[in-house]
Amino acid sequence: MRYLSWAYLLALFAFILLPVVTLVIFSFQDGRLPVPPFKGATLDWYREILTDRALMEALGNSLIVALLSALVALTLGFLAASGLARVVLPGSVVMRGLLIAPMTVSYLIIALGLLQMFNKVGIRPSLLATGIGHVVINLPLCFAILYAAIGEHQKSALKAARDLGAKEWQVLWFVAAPMLTPALAAAFFLAFTFSWDEFIIAFLLTRFDVTLPVEIWSMLRSGLSPATNAVGSLVFLVSVIVVVALELTLFRKGSK
Amino acid sequence: MSIERQERQQGAALVAPALLWTLAFFVVPFAAMVMMSLAHMEGRDIVQGHDLGNYLKIFTDPSLRRGIFVSLEITVVVTLISVLLAWPLAWIIATRVPPRWRRMALLLAVLPFWTSYVVRSYSWALVLGEKGVVMNALVGLGLLAEPVQIMATRAATVIGFVHFFVMLLTLTIYSNLIQLSPNYARAAEDLGASRWQVIRLVILPLTLPGVMTGAFLTFVLCIGDYITPQILGGNNELSLPQLIMLQLGRRGDFPMASALSVVLMVIVTLAYAACARWLKMERL
Numbered sequence: 001m002r003y004l005s006w007a008y009l010l011a012l013f014a015f016i017l018l019p020v021v022t023l024v025i026f027s028f029q030d031g032r033l034p035v036p037p038f039k040g041a042t043l044d045w046y047r048e049i050l051t052d053r054a055l056m057e058a059l060g061n062s063l064i065v066a067l068l069s070a071l072v073a074l075t076l077g078f079l080a081a082s083g084l085a086r087v088v089l090p091g092s093v094v095m096r097g098l099l100i101a102p103m104t105v106s107y108l109i110i111a112l113g114l115l116q117m118f119n120k121v122g123i124r125p126s127l128l129a130t131g132i133g134h135v136v137i138n139l140p141l142c143f144a145i146l147y148a149a150i151g152e153h154q155k156s157a158l159k160a161a162r163d164l165g166a167k168e169w170q171v172l173w174f175v176a177a178p179m180l181t182p183a184l185a186a187a188f189f190l191a192f193t194f195s196w197d198e199f200i201i202a203f204l205l206t207r208f209d210v211t212l213p214v215e216i217w218s219m220l221r222s223g224l225s226p227a228t229n230a231v232g233s234l235v236f237l238v239s240v241i242v243v244v245a246l247e248l249t250l251f252r253k254g255s256k
Numbered sequence: 257m258s259i260e261r262q263e264r265q266q267g268a269a270l271v272a273p274a275l276l277w278t279l280a281f282f283v284v285p286f287a288a289m290v291m292m293s294l295a296h297m298e299g300r301d302i303v304q305g306h307d308l309g310n311y312l313k314i315f316t317d318p319s320l321r322r323g324i325f326v327s328l329e330i331t332v333v334v335t336l337i338s339v340l341l342a343w344p345l346a347w348i349i350a351t352r353v354p355p356r357w358r359r360m361a362l363l364l365a366v367l368p369f370w371t372s373y374v375v376r377s378y379s380w381a382l383v384l385g386e387k388g389v390v391m392n393a394l395v396g397l398g399l400l401a402e403p404v405q406i407m408a409t410r411a412a413t414v415i416g417f418v419h420f421f422v423m424l425l426t427l428t429i430y431s432n433l434i435q436l437s438p439n440y441a442r443a444a445e446d447l448g449a450s451r452w453q454v455i456r457l458v459i460l461p462l463t464l465p466g467v468m469t470g471a472f473l474t475f476v477l478c479i480g481d482y483i484t485p486q487i488l489g490g491n492n493e494l495s496l497p498q499l500i501m502l503q504l505g506r507r508g509d510f511p512m513a514s515a516l517s518v519v520l521m522v523i524v525t526l527a528y529a530a531c532a533r534w535l536k537m538e539r540l
Contacts, residue, residue: 001451002352005348005352006352008344008345008348009345009348009349009352009353009361012341012345012365012422013364013365015419015422016365016366016367016368016419016422016423017364017367017368018383018389019368019376019379019380019382019383019419020367020368020371020376020379022379022382022383022388022389023375023378023379023382026382033387034382035382035385035387035388035389035392036387036388036389036392076273076274076277077274079270079271079273079274080270080271080273080274080275082270083266083267083268083269083270083271084267084270084271086263086266086267086270087263087264087266087267089264089267089268089271095271095275098275098278098279098283099274099275099278101278101282102278102282104476104524104525104528105282105286105521105524106476106477106479106480106481106497106517106520106521106524107480108480108482108497108500108501108517108520109286109289109480109517109520109521110282110285112289112500112504112513112514112517113282113285113286113288113289113517114281114285116285116288116289116292116510116514117281117284117285117288120288132281133281135277135281136277136278136281136282139274139277139278143274168266168270193370197372197373199373199374199482199483200482200483204504212372213372213373213374216372216374216375216378217374220374220378220487224381224382224385228375228378229379229382231375232371232372232375232378232379235371235372235375236368236371236372236375239370239371239372240367240370242370243363243367243370244363247359247363
């Protein structure tokens with residue numbers, strides 16, 4: 001049983017890591033095709049993509065859209081979660097359901113709906129339109145995480161602050177936000193990642209200024225190339241650094 | 257009384273922005289899409305109507321109807337394979353791996369989960385291609401006489417999907433397993449259950465919530481995904497999302513794209529209803 005377990009673990013790790021390892025190795029390929037045999041190592045492809053203006057612009061666009069849409073989703077989700085945790089409003093259940101609902105709908109459907117509505121009211125496909133779409137998909141996530149994080153302990157602390165005469169914004173800023181920091185950070189990180197990586201909404205709702213996944217998509221049309229490997233490896237490297245950093249700081253503290 | 261009322265007003269004021277956003281950018285566009293699905297094309301113009309012509313066409317036109325079945329088949333197969341592969345992996349990490357390596361093992365097992373979705377599909381195209389690593393190894397080892405075509409087939413789509421969803425399911429099942437008290441297993445062993453019986457009769461049923469949550473997420477994300485079938489499956493057989501994009505691209509047939517989206521939506525809702533009793537979405 002023990003050997004079987006280790007064999008299974010190794011086999012699954014190989015399956016899971018195979019494409020990523022291949023991607024990284026052949027980003028150094030000294031040749032035109034990122035397939036075996038490996039012809040020797042070069043950094044030429046990295047030089048090429050780092051000086052590619054369209055790619056770097058897309059990278060900047062992605063950062064801006066992810067940062068802003070995650071902040072908006074976090075703010076809206078935070079306010080809604082503290083509101084619904086505070087009082088039992090008539091229709092609370094319906095409101096919660098409505099706020100969570102977009103989570104169960106495919107991104108493609110959300111994108112299509114927004115595209116049609118924006119067409120009708122005359123909003124052109126743009127980074128703004130994409131950002132609005134990303135808030136729609138991330139708001140349920142932020143709301144759900146923060147709502148779950150407000151327990152009885154937090155509720156009574158918020159009530160105490162109010163009873164002692166704190167204004168509503170003071171309660172939120174000085175009491176709720178510090179107490180919910182881990183949840184806020186987790187929600188922000190997830191929202192940022194989902195927006196950063198999102199393709200179909202950005203694909204349908206941008207035209208001239210595109211985000212990184214859309215730019216990578218258009219690179220794919222010219223077939224396999226070590227340049228695409230290099231972009232993919234860089235994106236992978238950044239995510240790994242972020243995940244490992246979070247693991248070492250935020251989640252380690254939380255688990256202890 | 258007035259304090260209670262004031263409380264309510266303030267609570268409502270806090271919820272209002274998020275509700276308005278969801279109404280304006282989710283409910284309204286969705287309603288507009290349902291309306292659009294009742295329209296039809298005349299030449300290049302959209303004519304608003306109130307007929308079910310598009311839906312009728314979806315279920316009579318062979319290529320459109322085929323798309324629904326292709327998507328359902330792929331999604332069901334992917335969900336089953338992913339659960340079967342992920343459960344033992346999560347169990348081994350949660351119980352066999354020494355505690356101090358546990359988080360490390362989990363991190364490694366889901367590392368590619370955090371990379372770009374488009375890039376992940378691309379790297380499978382790289383691996384599975386005719387000249388890719390897998391075919392090279394199989395031919396080199398003498399297991400195959402010559403490369404077999406995997407790219408641009410359903411097999412490639414399924415492999416790409418399974419890769420992603422094994423990681424997702426490992427996460428949900430692992431977090432379920434780690435919350436179980438070891439006393440369940442001990443009690444069962446004391447009562448004379450064999451190790452296999454403990455897993456099958458005690459641990460497995462207790463992880464059902466994690467399995468179902470992961471399986472539902474897999475189903476929803478898989479059936480609505482355009483990237484993986486487009487990059488890996490090619491154009492030989494089209495899934496539902498590929499058909500939707502085709503309607504948009506070819507002649508801007510928004511009514512038909514909308515009708516197909518509504519069908520997709522209905523399928524997801526049915527799936528949700530089927531596993532709702534195990535799901536606690538708010539806990540996610």
